[in-house]
Amino acid sequence: MEIETQCLHEGYTPKNGEPRVVPIVQSTTYCFDSTEHIAQLFDMPTEYMYSRFANPTCDAVEKKIAALEGGVGAMLTSSGQSAVLCTVLNLCKAGDSLVAVSAIYGGVINLLSVTLNRLGIECIWVAPDSSEEVLRNAIKDNTKLVFGETIANPALRVLDLELFAKVAHEKQIPLVVDSTFATPILCKPIEWGADIVIHSTTKYMDGHAIQMGGVIVDSGKFDWSASPRFPDFVTPDESYHGVVYTRDFGAMAFIIKARMQLMRDFGCYQTPQGAFLLNLGLETLALRMERYSQNALEVAQHLKKSSKIESVSYPGLPSDIDYPLTQKYLKKGASGVITFVIKGGRAAAVRFMDAMKLASRVVHVADIRTCVLHPASSTHRQLTDQQLLAAGINPGMIRFSCGLEHISDIIEDIDQALEKV
Numbered sequence: 001m002e003i004e005t006q007c008l009h010e011g012y013t014p015k016n017g018e019p020r021v022v023p024i025v026q027s028t029t030y031c032f033d034s035t036e037h038i039a040q041l042f043d044m045p046t047e048y049m050y051s052r053f054a055n056p057t058c059d060a061v062e063k064k065i066a067a068l069e070g071g072v073g074a075m076l077t078s079s080g081q082s083a084v085l086c087t088v089l090n091l092c093k094a095g096d097s098l099v100a101v102s103a104i105y106g107g108v109i110n111l112l113s114v115t116l117n118r119l120g121i122e123c124i125w126v127a128p129d130s131s132e133e134v135l136r137n138a139i140k141d142n143t144k145l146v147f148g149e150t151i152a153n154p155a156l157r158v159l160d161l162e163l164f165a166k167v168a169h170e171k172q173i174p175l176v177v178d179s180t181f182a183t184p185i186l187c188k189p190i191e192w193g194a195d196i197v198i199h200s201t202t203k204y205m206d207g208h209a210i211q212m213g214g215v216i217v218d219s220g221k222f223d224w225s226a227s228p229r230f231p232d233f234v235t236p237d238e239s240y241h242g243v244v245y246t247r248d249f250g251a252m253a254f255i256i257k258a259r260m261q262l263m264r265d266f267g268c269y270q271t272p273q274g275a276f277l278l279n280l281g282l283e284t285l286a287l288r289m290e291r292y293s294q295n296a297l298e299v300a301q302h303l304k305k306s307s308k309i310e311s312v313s314y315p316g317l318p319s320d321i322d323y324p325l326t327q328k329y330l331k332k333g334a335s336g337v338i339t340f341v342i343k344g345g346r347a348a349a350v351r352f353m354d355a356m357k358l359a360s361r362v363v364h365v366a367d368i369r370t371c372v373l374h375p376a377s378s379t380h381r382q383l384t385d386q387q388l389l390a391a392g393i394n395p396g397m398i399r400f401s402c403g404l405e406h407i408s409d410i411i412e413d414i415d416q417a418l419e420k421v
């Protein structure tokens with residue numbers, strides 16, 4: 001199936017007489033004929049048992065997303081943040097480290113540099129355009145993964161997936177890619193060597209600004225038993241009566257371990273209602289990503305012509321620093337987010353934002369409606385000026401997320417707001 005078809009048909013195929021649409025299974029629990037059956041599930045959870053870590057509605061959506069990304073399995077989470085958390089903790093424990101690209105989402109920077117640091121996990125930061133050598137030298141003996149974003153939010157740097165995958169694999173560690181802004185419609189990181197792909201489904205996948213969510217997709221390609229760095233994957237898990245993830249689950253070792261250990265213990269799972277709504281968003285994802293990308297390219301070109309604008313970043317612009325990477329990894333479009341700096345810095349940015357009429361001022365991005373945000377005073381408020389610069393954020397920068405309104409209405413709104421600056 002082509003990806004447009006997969007968006008509609010993967011994950012759930014009704015049998016004779018069953019509902020056409022994936023049903024919401026609004027139940028925390030599941031019935032069994034015998035105590036013995038339940039006891040077996042506690043040794044090896046092969047069926048639905050409790051909705052803290054598995055549910056049929058969520059399962060259908062997980063299968064769809066795994067298919068879209070070309071992975072062997074997926075797990076929904078209650079937010080993008082918890083998808084990152086579960087991914088890192090599935091690989092690292094106290095005393096370990098990870099290497100992450102510095103130009104990533106502010107919430108994840110905080111999670112890695114503050115909260116996980118408190119738990120004894122060190123984050124080693126590298127620039128998004130690091131050379132192979134810099135990246136290689138950043139990876140220490142206790143490093144368990146390399147982390148970056150396909151299109152960084154909001155720096156809009158494009159990750160050189162092949163280069164990062166090559167160095168990570170040389171060191172026998174997985175490349176984890178947050179592909180929230182690209183979605184599998186515009187880029188499938190697994191095809192370029194990524195081992196684990198995560199998303200904040202709160203953004204484009206849902207797309208309607210109605211609920212939080214995240215997902216972790218396992219490519220099934222990383223050989224955990226060949227690497228000396230992951231004893232937890234190849235030795236018995238005493239909390240599951242001696243399960244050995246690589247032996248018992250093969251290519252699905254990572255995603256099953258994440259569910260059996262972390263989701264069981266943390267319970268940051270998506271709800272069946274949430275999964276149902278996410279599925280509605282996924283059904284139109286292919287159509288929407290095309291239009292977001294078209295609208296954003298037009299807006300970026302329009303802004304570039306304005307004398308009031310100091311700079312425009314959009315990876316789909318030929319003048320963009322990452323345009324060569326866009327041509328390689330994002331052939332179908334560069335997604336819907338643009339950033340720009342208005343002449344006059346922080347004050348001008350705030351005036352422009354306040355003058356917008358159609359676009360909503362919201363702490364959100366990747367909505368079906370156009371929205372604007374000033375990262376330095378909101379999402380990235382906790383960062384020092386130095387961290388802001390490392391994350392690729394100018395204090396006067398505006399993050400502009402193109403919606404699906406008609407392009408002429410979006411441009412008219414921008415023009416009237418620019419006149420007031």
Ligand SMILES: *Cc1c(COP(=O)(O)O)cnc(C)c1O
Pocket residue numbers: 079080081082105107108149153178180181199200201202203212213214
């Ligand atoms: C929003 C976002 C997150 C965090 O997701 P939530 O759903 O808000 O928890 C992580 N990564 C990226 C790239 C994001 O845009």
